[in-house]
Amino acid sequence: MESPQINVAIDELSFSLFQRPLHPELFNIYSSRKLKTEKYEALIWVTGCTHVISVFSGDVCLSEVISSPSQPLPERGLIERFQFKGPRSHKCTLSKGVSYMTDFQVERLSANLYRQSFTDLEQFGRDRGVFVRYPELEMDGLQPFCYVDFEARKTELHVHTFAAYPDQIAMIKTQSLFDFH
DSSP: OOOOOOOSOGGGOEEEEESSOOOGGGSOOSEEEEEEOSSOEEEEEEOSSOEEEEEEETTEEEEEEEEOTTSOOOSTTEEEEEEOSSOEEEEEEETTTEEEEEEEEEEEOOHHHHHHHHHHHHHHHHHSSEEEEOGGGOBTTBOOEEEEEEEEOSSEEEEEEEEEETTTTEEEEEEEEEEEO
């Protein structure tokens, strides 16, 4: 598999929310997880220092995507799209008892804090979630990585993601809640 594209300016990345599943052939998937509860199923894909999270409940599907500008994405089913220019929050309530909210921010780090975050999140990733690192893309002793932590509750899926870009010594942090009441 080819190395992920990480030399993209963070403010060029897009956050998209779709009310539909997305085809896996659109993405280079470096790691994946499947979750299932009584109320919903979820697919989590690490697609470089980006991710796709699709959650299915009955005939409803929501897909959260962080992608580079070169990533082909459909327009059908698109609810919202915005770029990473400052912190942002977004909420939406869909029919059939489904709601979604997310918050994200870009954090600029010192090299030491970047290294410490890598160490801490890699350790957390041994016990839970999905941690993917890309040692072949290391820059000045800093490795790009993506960590997706999740908590699957009976009617809610909580997801925290951390995507680190060594060329910018920065990290995108997201926190999302998929609620099926």
